[in-house]
Amino acid sequence: MAKKNNLMMAGASIAKRNGRYIFWFYLLNVFLAWSGAVAFKVQAESVMDHSLYADKVLHGFDLVTLIELISRPEFGPLNSAVMPAVYFGILFCLLNFVFMPGVLAGYAATGRLTREDFFRACGRNLWRFVRLLLFFILIGGAVFGILSGTRVGLAKAADTTSNERLPFFVQITGLAITLLVMTAIRAWFDLAETEVVVEDQGIVRRTVAAGFHSMRRSLGRLVGTYVLIRVISLIAIALGLWIWLVAVPPDSVLAAFVVGQLIAFVTLAARFWQRACGVEFFLGSLAVPAVEPVSVPSGSVPPVPMVEGGA
16 A cells, blocks of 8 residues: 555656666767757857957856847758757667666566566567557547637636636636646556557557556556656756756856756656656556455355266
């Protein structure tokens, strides 16, 4: 019972025990982000290395100066500097998708998962995860579209009233409901992906249905855990941004890099923490409940099984 009531702490224990996954995904993120920023760096150097006006960007951030530098003809087309970062961002999402089955297998394992088992889980479940992604896009996209359309319609209706603050509150309430519902759908498919890996389930539509029933039975507990972890990460991100604005000197590239990477690491770790909570929730749902003994009324004789063959 104590384990059931501490889903968030149990998930944190799993994520901590398998912290190497967060570390390797973080290094992958840093490498791809650096690779995506190289094109912008090269084009920016062609202007900033030959202009004293760029000193306003080097010793502090000036948005107007940055826009003017980017607009100069010698900077080149903006797409050639931005699109590599987009491509590498998409690549990170794809690699995260490919390697996530191995992470879930490691979270569910009682001991340390070997490298061979990790990549075996990734390859075995790749096509299953693709089908789950299609289900997620279909269901999540439809629900998001309905909620967004409803929110816009209610906001327009609120604009026709005499209450000036009503449209704002309608927008905030609709946005909060949308985030909660989409978080529930994400938790739902996290459970489905966990079942695919742990139970080696090849029929993904069964895992989608089973994940929905498991999530619905403990909706408040599971979604509340996901939301609380997100709130904790947002507080940590806000604290990091405040430190960046207050304590980091404008010309200190190293300090800005360290604080920025800490923010990125917290964001990544929060998602892995949520995944670990989903695995813990699924493993807890597999526990067989104790069967209460059937009481026999006093005076009654239990039936005697028939035995074939006489004496």
